[in-house]
Amino acid sequence: xxxxxHDASSHESLKIMETVVRIVNVDxxxxxxxxxxxxxxxxxxxxxxxxxxxxMLYPFIQKHEHEGRQxxxxxxxxxxxxxxxxxxxxxxxFAAFPLVYAEMFSMLYVPLFLILFGLFYRAIGLEFMDKRxxxxxxxxxxxxxxxxxxxxxxxxxxxxxxxxxxxxxxAMENHVNLMQLLHSYGLLGGLTFVSLALxxxxxxxxxxxSGALQTRTRNVAIxxxxxxLSLFSLWMVGTVNQTTLFNNYNRFPLLYGVPVLAFISLLLxxxxxxxxxxxxxFLSVSLTIVLTFATGFIGMFPRxxxxxxxxxxxxxxxxxxxSMLTLTIMLIVAGVFVPIVVAYQLWxxxxxxxxxxxxxxxxxx
Amino acid sequence: MPExxxxxxxxxxxxxxxxxxxxxxxxxxxxxxxxxxxxxAQTKNDLYRRMADFWGKLFTxxxxxxxxTGITMEFQFGTNWSEYSKxxxxxxxxxLAIEALVAFFLESTFIGVWIFGRHKFPQLRAFAIWMxxxxxTLSSLWIITANGFMQHPVGYTLVDGRVxxxxxxxxxxNPYVWYMLVHTxxxxxxxxxxxxxxxSAYHLLRGQEINFFQKSFKYALIIxxxxxxxxxxxxxxxxxxxxxxxxxxxxxxxxIWESGSRMPFHLFTLPKFGNDGNLIEFGAIPYLxxxxxxxxxxxxxxxxxxxxxxERPPVWMVAWAFRGxxxxxxxxxxxALYTWYQYARKRLFKARRLLKLLVYMIPLPYLxxxxxxxxxxxxxxxxxxxxxxxxxxAISPISIGEIIFSLVGLVVFYTSLxxxxxxxxxxxxxxxxxxxxxxxxxxxxxxxxAHTASDAxxx
Numbered sequence: 156x157x158x159x160x161h162d163a164s165s166h167e168s169l170k171i172m173e174t175v176v177r178i179v180n181v182d183x184x185x186x187x188x189x190x191x192x193x194x195x196x197x198x199x200x201x202x203x204x205x206x207x208x209x210x211m212l213y214p215f216i217q218k219h220e221h222e223g224r225q226x227x228x229x230x231x232x233x234x235x236x237x238x239x240x241x242x243x244x245x246x247x248x249f250a251a252f253p254l255v256y257a258e259m260f261s262m263l264y265v266p267l268f269l270i271l272f273g274l275f276y277r278a279i280g281l282e283f284m285d286k287r288x289x290x291x292x293x294x295x296x297x298x299x300x301x302x303x304x305x306x307x308x309x310x311x312x313x314x315x316x317x318x319x320x321x322x323x324x325x326a327m328e329n330h331v332n333l334m335q336l337l338h339s340y341g342l343l344g345g346l347t348f349v350s351l352a353l354x355x356x357x358x359x360x361x362x363x364x365s366g367a368l369q370t371r372t373r374n375v376a377i378x379x380x381x382x383x384l385s386l387f388s389l390w391m392v393g394t395v396n397q398t399t400l401f402n403n404y405n406r407f408p409l410l411y412g413v414p415v416l417a418f419i420s421l422l423l424x425x426x427x428x429x430x431x432x433x434x435x436x437f438l439s440v441s442l443t444i445v446l447t448f449a450t451g452f453i454g455m456f457p458r459x460x461x462x463x464x465x466x467x468x469x470x471x472x473x474x475x476x477x478s479m480l481t482l483t484i485m486l487i488v489a490g491v492f493v494p495i496v497v498a499y500q501l502w503x504x505x506x507x508x509x510x511x512x513x514x515x516x517x518x519x520x
Numbered sequence: 521m522p523e524x525x526x527x528x529x530x531x532x533x534x535x536x537x538x539x540x541x542x543x544x545x546x547x548x549x550x551x552x553x554x555x556x557x558x559x560x561a562q563t564k565n566d567l568y569r570r571m572a573d574f575w576g577k578l579f580t581x582x583x584x585x586x587x588x589t590g591i592t593m594e595f596q597f598g599t600n601w602s603e604y605s606k607x608x609x610x611x612x613x614x615x616l617a618i619e620a621l622v623a624f625f626l627e628s629t630f631i632g633v634w635i636f637g638r639h640k641f642p643q644l645r646a647f648a649i650w651m652x653x654x655x656x657t658l659s660s661l662w663i664i665t666a667n668g669f670m671q672h673p674v675g676y677t678l679v680d681g682r683v684x685x686x687x688x689x690x691x692x693x694n695p696y697v698w699y700m701l702v703h704t705x706x707x708x709x710x711x712x713x714x715x716x717x718x719x720s721a722y723h724l725l726r727g728q729e730i731n732f733f734q735k736s737f738k739y740a741l742i743i744x745x746x747x748x749x750x751x752x753x754x755x756x757x758x759x760x761x762x763x764x765x766x767x768x769x770x771x772x773x774x775x776i777w778e779s780g781s782r783m784p785f786h787l788f789t790l791p792k793f794g795n796d797g798n799l800i801e802f803g804a805i806p807y808l809x810x811x812x813x814x815x816x817x818x819x820x821x822x823x824x825x826x827x828x829x830x831e832r833p834p835v836w837m838v839a840w841a842f843r844g845x846x847x848x849x850x851x852x853x854x855x856a857l858y859t860w861y862q863y864a865r866k867r868l869f870k871a872r873r874l875l876k877l878l879v880y881m882i883p884l885p886y887l888x889x890x891x892x893x894x895x896x897x898x899x900x901x902x903x904x905x906x907x908x909x910x911x912x913x914a915i916s917p918i919s920i921g922e923i924i925f926s927l928v929g930l931v932v933f934y935t936s937l938x939x940x941x942x943x944x945x946x947x948x949x950x951x952x953x954x955x956x957x958x959x960x961x962x963x964x965x966x967x968x969x970a971h972t973a974s975d976a977x978x979x
Contacts, residue, residue, distance in 0.1 A: 253609015260598025
């Protein structure tokens with residue numbers, strides 16, 4: 156009896172195993188990793204948008220020293236953790252899709268180094284500017300923080316607009332120069348990301364600080380929103396006309412929900428600004444960023460590097476992925492650690508959830 | 521093409537060494553700050569809080585540069601070494617991604633908690649700093665795991681001319697990794713402890729904050745003595761291991777050209793330009809060469825001449841870096857033990873020349889640890905992945921203009937950042953700690969009253 160049941164159950168489990176193997180083959184894992192890959196980049200863009208935005212606003216939005224310290228404290232505990240999402244996204248590209256990592260990073264050589272230089276100065280500018288009291292020191296690092304943030308935001312926008320647009324490479328010739336990336340669609344993508352980051356930074360400041368600075372951010376938010384909305388709309392029109400992204404959408408029209416929601420979410424920002432609901436306004440613009448990049452990544456699928464010259468030369472996830480074993484191990488590691496990371500980052504956000512008072516802000520001194 | 525290889529290597533060497541000017545202090549200093557925070561949590565003595573604040577501030581200035589110079593490393597494998605990335609992607613990417621997930625998030629999030637939360641949530645201070653310590657240490661584990669595969673490939677097969685993972689445990693438990701990791705961590709503790717010793721000595725010489733810097737000095741001295749004794753031991757074990765799995769690299773340490781047993785060690789050697797023998801060698805210590813490689817004075821050592829010239833590393837660079845590292849390592853043992861001796865006899869604070877020496881010693885452990893990595897990385901040449909891929913085959917199809925652009929940019933911008941960083945570290949180190957809090961919560965202005973307040977527990 157016992158033996159029989161054992162046999163039956165082992166037969167049963169064998170069948171389950173077969174099914175699992177049929178579903179969880181390497182292509183399935185690779186598709187799952189494409190989703191995770193897109194998700195990691197999206198988290199990075201969304202989180203760093205407010206830090207980059209505050210970097211770009213920093214010299215202009217503050218009227219007193221203590222307001223500068225408020226701004227520093229609004230990003231101080233978080234910016235470094237946010238930037239690690241970039242490193243994780245880069246590392247995941249390398250681990251899960253080595254071919255994409257190698258081609259994408261060498262194709263975007265010059266913009267990536269400029270982004271790198273920008274990342275140096277925005278980080279060091281932010282941390283160093285208040286460490287010495289001298290006028291020259293403070294101004295120097297303040298503008299470093301500003302300049303670094305502008306370069307990173309604009310060039311990341313251009314780089315990913317080009318990811319969506321495609322690169323002029325063939326199977327034989329895979330070298331692209333900077334000027335080939337600076338077409339109108341790329342530049343518009345850069346400007347759109349700049350405007351969204353500015354709006355995000357402004358609204359994050361509004362949420363985090365109290366006093367005159369908060370009022371000021373609230374008063375100007377609607378103008379930033381108008382600019383963001385115009386650029387976003389233009390860029391979306393460009394996406395429809397100039398890229399192949401919407402082929403996937405025409406195949407599965409339900410997917411149109413994603414860009415439509417991105418647009419609605421951006422419209423809602425203005426409503427929340429007018430109603431003075433700072434947190435909801437910030438979350439809406441963040442959702443817009445999430446859905447905008449999601450729109451791009453969905454349109455790329457299953458391509459990871461799009462060739463404009465020869466569609467068959469495009470690199471798809473099926474040819475770029477790592478081995479089944481590596482993908483499985485990385486999936487387990489990500490499955491365990493991404494929730495842990497998210498949990499303690501949320502804990503840190505809660506820890507510093509109190510409004511930053513102009514008289515108590517210490518900044519990076 | 522050869523220029524691009526050369527410039528890519530130059531760029532990698534510059535960026536990794538710049539990065540490694542900050543990493544060892546991060547690894548070493550965090551240990552000392554964590555000890556101080558733990559003491560503060562245990563005793564609630566405000567002196568320990570001030571110690572953690574002061575050394576912690578120096579830590580954060582250094583850490584910021586470590587973070588920004590680290591991102592370059594991750595980008596560079598793709599931008600400049602794309603053929604390598606394609607070849608190695610299945611194995612090399614995973615440790616990098618795991619490093620970010622497991623280590624970078626931990627250190628970056630909790631350093632933020634520490635910097636901005638230490639006054640608001642003092643109960644979290646020790647916890648936050650220990651999380652940073654765990655993060656930085658895990659980070660060194662994963663990056664050395666990645667490097668360990670390049671030194672001694674394990675747990676893989678070659679599929680379509682690319683490395684494919686077959687055994688993840690073998691990659692993680694690669695013995696080469698653990699030898700390098702322990703030796704690197706110990707060397708970093710030397711960097712951290714000599715940093716604290718030097719700055720403390722500077723203030724002790726001037727009679728500033730005696731109590732504060734005496735205590736700091738004591739902690740650093742304990743770590744310096746232990747670490748500098750263990751550095752040669754772990755170094756010897758690493759050498760034995762290198763001799764087992766990378767005999768040609770090991771032969772380059774000592775410029776042994778012909779295989780043989782009972783080999784001496786030469787204190788000074790100058791290899792020929794042809795990389796096929798020694799031009800000059802003197803100062804032979806009999807049997808030491810064999811001992812270093814085999815743990816036996818009579819052991820058999822494989823010479824460089826057993827492989828063609830095209831498979832030998834630039835021997836002079838490896839040999840000199842090795843001698844520099846070992847010589848400095850011996851110096852650290854002597855200085856640490858002598859300082860301990862003076863300290864135990866309670867004569868340290870009269871030994872002004874020793875204190876002065878300690879101030880000037882600060883850069884030397886940095887030099888030693890970087891020379892150690894020159895031995896490891898240059899010694900691996902001409903291979904980028906030992907025995908599997910040559911460095912010349914690993915580069916990206918980029919143009920000479922692009923590499924000159926990035927190289928010049930990196931050198932100029934890194935140098936500007938490092939100048940600012942060292943300036944800031946020196947300024948903050950010289951200023952000394954903040955004054956302690958008085959009973960009313962304000963700062964006590966005069967230095968004279970500082971001792972009584974800092975000794976009183978219960979702040």
